[in-house]
Amino acid sequence: MYRLFATATALAPLLALSTPAAAEMELSLYSGVQTSPHSRISGDYPGTGAEIDALIGWEGRSTDAPPYYGVRGTWWRSERLGFGIEFTHTKVYAPDDEKEDAGFEDLEFTDGLNILTANAMYRWPDQWGSVTPYVGGGLGISLPHVDVDTTTGFDTYELQVGGPAMRLTAGASYDLTERLAVFGEYQFTASDNEVELEGDGKIESTIITNAVNIGLSLKF
Template identity: 65%
Template sequence: MKLPAVLIGAALCAASPAAAEFELSAYTGWQTAPHSRISGDYPDDIGGSYDSLIGWDGKSFQMPPYYGIRGTWWRSERLGFGVEFTHTKVYAPDDDLPAGFDGLELTDGLNILTANVMRRWPTEWGAATPYVGAGLGLSIPHVDAEFDGAPDTFGYQVTGPAARVMAGVQYPVTERVSVFGEYQFTYSSNDADLDGGGSLESDVKTNALNVGLSLNF
């Protein structure tokens, strides 16, 4: 599923020749996730329901790594619109899993795709430019759930709405290239189907400290 390619294509289509500036950004960083509950119904071969508090692990630098891509069309010096894809990750520790689970992770991405509104202040801090942003969109995780005595689930699903907020500072390296650092928070409400008739629900939040590179066109 080539979500980053889709993101870049959508962002480039949005930028018309009349745009004052189009900015393409890529980042990685340190991403964590606080505890959240998972609940739902086991697959039919097990039966019953479950409800458990999970202390998620992020493992940002373990393959596949945490990363994000953002396209922003700056309509004026201060206001921009765009799209963003973030490949966040969460792993459930074995000792937090409900009985019957052999494993649970969203690590080929708890993928967050949003439409963003951005605001920046390009003159207040000299060469450095502070910015904030927020977005609404969809959660598209790769659900990897393993069971003892029931079919495993392994695949992408659109599981519900998602949102993000961010705040950071960008610094120019050349006329077209900038580096940036930011804090980013994401929220996703996930309602996934499990193979064999089960379900999985969880509201997942992530916190990340990102560093990245932007190209301006």
């Protein structure tokens, strides 16, 4: 993933320069239902250095506070091609029985397994009347807020840089007015997360999320 990120970063300025400018910015806000499949956690247990190795069936709990949401800004350089940035406040909780078996009282990223990416987007304007399908992808970083408490008294509660991340998006928008549109989309994210724990511990895990989003876009 590091090699892919480096290659995309090098190519992005060339793509931008090769595309004619267009005067359209778009700001999109969304929420929806976000889930996460199982992933394995590994690392060192705080205070003891014992090996951590457990399969966690993460829960998304999209509507629990703080809720799942995202914001995306896109600069459409032409009628079809755009570039931008996107922040998604995803989150994951370890089920009670699984976190207890792994030796934790809390094991979650719930003030965010936050994903920040630089995106490339492609659309087909008014492909079906006022409906515009689009696809996109992005590369960036994860910014997990670590909320981990051990059964031995070591607590970690802080924002960290987790590692490289990516996203893929496919959806369609419907114009309500010239400036306002509604949209629905599927979004996939994957992130490598290596976080430090109080007591000289650490956890590593590659976490995937799947989401169905509904949102509003403002064009200006």
